Amino acid sequence: MDKHMKIYAEHLEDSALEQFNSAMGQEFAIKGALMPDAHTGYSLPIGAVVASDGVVVPAWVGYDIGCGMCALPTSFESNDVTASSEEIFKEIYKKVPVGFNVNQHPVDCHLNPDDLSQLGRKAFEDRKGFRALGSLGGGNHFIEIGKDEEGKIWVIIHSGSRGVGHGIATEYMRLASGTQKILEGHHGLRVDDDTGRGYINDMSWALEFALANRKEMMRRIVGAISAYCDGEADWDKLINRNHNHAEEKDGMWIHRKGATHAEEGMMGVIPGNMRDGSFIVEGKGNPDALWSSSHGAGRVLGRKQAKRELKTEDFQETMRGITARVEDSTLDESPMAYKDIFEVMRLQADLVDVCQHVTPIVNVKG
């Protein structure tokens, strides 16, 4: 069967290609693409986009539904931010829970948990409800304050839907597979039956929760910077882009697992690494790439491998001048654990235009 598939990755692991081919072998898979940062995941590689007919596959969206980026331009002076970077860094850790931490009390939110299915509602209650709103999480989630080529200060966040999205993903992956082996295979839900509709409803709610989460953090971070610098955020220019979601387009269900939505003219944010910062991009709406781009640089070293093979001294050396946690515990996030972001950006010149390159001043991690 000739299905439309395009691979933008230059060096691809065999196991990632096998996962992609296996997914594309499903009868409901219509069209697929692998972004330049693609690497092995479970079920579907990270950096894959697959369009399906009449079916949604929870494992193709993954655990962190709504994981994505926000970028907010501001009028803070870069000299002020640099001069107060240590204070701002500490203030953010005071205001934003990181890692497994959440707020002591629930945070006000316009979202209504009654809009979730019974299953989604239970995941929400079990996973700390609105206490999780405005919390960063762990792994590769981060907060970055940086300046672009014109000296403008941006606040950039990578975070997701925290526990609630994870709970929703887990429960629907279990229902779809019909077994406890939820990470194997490509189990779909019909979009027109109750379970499929339930997944789409709850996934959509989790996307909104993830955005509300990033916005709440943005408010706290802008507050932290404002304690030391004059200026304000340009909220009308906030960019929000998911890289783990499924959306309907032209009668297809497009699954993005670690791939940024990049319609023509759509603004996006592609993070590189702790040292090289992030790119503000504008989508080209390339249909071969299923209207997508990469969601980052992509790993070259697994987390364990990075901690084994890299040296903390080298990490500290390369991060000089940036206020960040640079230590043994964050060594798996070293720039050396990722592909060269500049090369990845070159490989997707037909997918996005680069508008700005934001280089880090402060980086906050879980």
Next chain:
DNA sequence: ATGTAC
């Protein structure tokens, strides 16, 4: 990525 089990 998350939070559970060791």
